[in-house]
Amino acid sequence: DESDLINSALEAFDRGDLDDAIVMAREALVNNPSQINAVILLSRALIYRSYQDYDTESDRAAALELTTELIQRYPTNLDLRAAHAFALQANRQPAAAADAARRVLEENPDHGLARVSLALAYAVAGSNEFALRESLQAVRAHPTMMDAQRALAISYGDNGNYESAVHSVESAIGLNGRLIPLYFERALYALQLGDVDSATYAYMQVLALDSENVKARLRLCELSSLLRERDAAIAYCTAVTERAPSWADGWYQLGREYFLQGNFEAAQTNLHQCSTLQVMQEIPVEERRLECWYLQGQAAEIRGDCPTLLATYNEFRAMTANSDIAQTWAYPPEGPPGCTNAAPATSNQAGGS
Incomplete structure (x- = not known):
């Protein structure tokens, strides 16, 4: 029955099995949409x-859609209102999240998820001292609540206290040792401390929990590149592009790594894939990874590949002409050195937003 399904979903969440938790919670909602x-x-x-x-990432929007819909029917339910606040902050709506959380706390000052949501709303807004105050209060009241320990870790990290952030996120991991996002956060704080070994271990923990995880492979590629472990970087980034061929970030990182290694032809090929995907996916110009154009052009210039350099440069100029980004790539009016007759950029040349 419904209560069994919800209990099973809770157990799945507590063991870090989010896919199962989501499937069972959805099944319970099919049986009773007002649950x-x-x-x-x-x-x-x-x-x-x-x-x-x-x-x-789209799961965040789905979560907010859910709470928004149900809260219209049950506007007085404190737990639902706290969950709505939690969804609002995750969707980077800190003012609405803080307002929703405060209203719950006015009625129940000990509501754990509301306090966590208020702390995280402050964090999203960049009010780091307030975030720390609220997350400390959440942990004092609910020391065994994973969300509270995680919020405290985020607050410590935002305040530059990475040792305490590590301690708090490890407390969160102690409460739910199979929840993958905690390991990404653990790695982030380790890197801020220059602790490459702990960061590597955290990413390896992700792969131990989810052997096909693409994000962990990208992070390991970035980390290997940082450590100048060139073969490992290429291997991890190649694995990213094989598993996620439509993700521009993987092609960028692979192209960048080839560039750093001096393999400029391979750099061009992979960076071209990165720029092409971003145009095809109609990613807004302001959100595009423009290094895919810039490094691609640099590789072409180094190789003396004028046709590709001019095409890439003119596409970049046309793409950024009407956007709010700072112009980051400019040659003299006659074009790149050694490549004359650069075609003037026109609005229809390439890469619409």
Whole structure:
């Protein structure tokens, strides 16, 4: 029955199995669309899963859609309102999240998820001292609440106290040792401390929990590149492009790595894939990884490949002409040195937003 499904979904969440938690919570909602506990659990599981891999970000919007819909029917339910606040901050709406969380706390000052949501709303808004105050209060009241320990880690990290961030995220991991996003956050704080070994170990933990995780492979590629472990970097980034051929970031990182190694032809090929994907996917110009054009052009210039350099440069100029980004790539009016007759950029040349 419904309560069994929700209990099973909760157990799945507590062992870090977000996919199962989401499936069972959705099943409970099919049986009873007004099941508030199922919506609360489902939205929370979706939010955590959204940080799990490269293609799960849309889960955050799905979580907010869920809570927004149900809160119209049950506007007085405090747990639902706290879950809604949690979804709002995850979707980078800090003012609305803080307002929703405060209203819950006015009625129940000890509401753990509301306090966590308020702390995270402050964090999203960049009010780091307030975020730390609220997350400390959440942990004091709910020391065994994973969300509270994670919020405290985020607050410590935002305040530059990475040792304490590590301590808090490890407390969160102690409460749910199979929740993948916690390991990405653990790695981030380790890197801020220059602790490459701990960061590597955290990413390896992700792969131990999810052997096909693409995001962990990209992070390991970046880390290997940083350590100048060239073969490992190429291997990890190649694995990213094989598993996620439509993710521009993987092609960028692979192209960049080839560039750093002096293999400029391979750099051009992979960076071209990165720029092409971003145009095809109609990513707004302001959000594009423009290095894919710039480094591609640099590689072409080094190789003396004038046709590709001019095509890439003119595409870049046309693409950025009407956008708010700072112009980061400019040659003299006559074109790049050694390549004359650069065609003037026109609005229809390439790469619409």
